Amino acid sequence: MKRFAVFLFLVVTTGSLVSLQGQASSSSSEDRKAVKTAPKQVNETTRGERVFQQNCSRCHSAPQGFPPQISASIARHMRVRASLSAADEKALLKFLNP
């Protein structure tokens, strides 16, 4: 229990310290940049982009590009891997291949 408490303490402390830095900075991660240059121009406020950033890019960077004929396959794969709902899969597909 003591070790678990130490683990939690480390998580919270480190997080708090870096959040101060994070708030002061203007951001754009590689994933967001990559998405902006992905297949076609997209509206950044779409649900699909939110789904992408909250589920896909938390684990891995966006691919630098891919043929449109596999976009639905990628969206379905992400639905399974990231436990997305059907609506999120549709939104993601629209974002990947509008």
Add this chain to the structure above:
Amino acid sequence: MSRLSLFMVSRLLKRMVLVAIAVEALNLSASAQNDPYVSGGAGFITSTKGGNTSYIPVIAPAFVAPIGDRLLVESRATILESFFPRGGNQSGYDHEHFADLSYLQADILASRYTTIVGGEFLTPFGTYNERLSPIWVSNFSEAPLIFSLGTMSTASSVGGMLRGSAASAEQFNITYTAFFSAASTNEQFSAQRATGGQVSVYFPKIQLEAGASYDRRLQDTHENFSGVHVWWEPAGSNLRLRSEYARGAHSLGYWIEADYRLAHFGGAESVIGRIEPVFRMQQTFRSAPDPSDGLPVANTTQPDFALDYRLPHEIRINTSYSREFSSSGNRNIWQTGVVYRFLIPAWRVR
């Protein structure tokens, strides 16, 4: 490469080709965006532990093929050759071959919120196994020390799994997983009889995820494994924090990892912006000897420092230094790797 190695690789490839042929035969209603694809990573890794250097060329292709509107077949293999110094004061290098199917599963989209998975799948415990184990994803060449806790040495299960989204809203997202695995001693589909599951909740506004995992081995000595994970990406930052805690009957441990992309220096595609320093701290604690749980035999503390560089064209260079502190001896671990990520259509569906 020995005859045995060639035999194993050819058998693995034959199985993947057979799956591909079956998928093509069944793929009658695919649309224009539903082509199967092959993705994954290929790399070359060097690892120096206590002065001994190993060289490991590796390729880990994943095959994904949708069938109709509700089915997905996916598989991932790992093929590598490890070259390592001969022991016993002998000069030169020996080599060892490894070829394995990490998973081969069929995913049925049963409802808007549930997917039924059957076959061999990655055991859903913690976050590393399912999310970070591909070589093109992970920041370090080696898995965390506690990786085998909960994943039960094979890291794969053979049986069935339910998974999906229990609730999805703008404020939070809850996901779940429940599985049962049969015991299997097949060379390519080895697994232990076990059951378990995972629940996690994600808060998009603060980009925080917390989850809990539990599973129980149901063969030999029955044993419970439990764990929690916390992931956090502070808003407006290029920093990612990931952490896991896991415990078994005779050992426990944690890792906490922070990586920061230097994108503020000229953008993510600039020379400096492609650099990604990573720090991981991990500790394991043992209460009793247990060779089956895969953790170090003595309490271990290991800080890992990495400097990764993302080159254009999906190439990444990983370098890391670790210092292992243990009552059984301290040692340095140096690792380097070049990894190429690929994503290509397998064939065009008619």
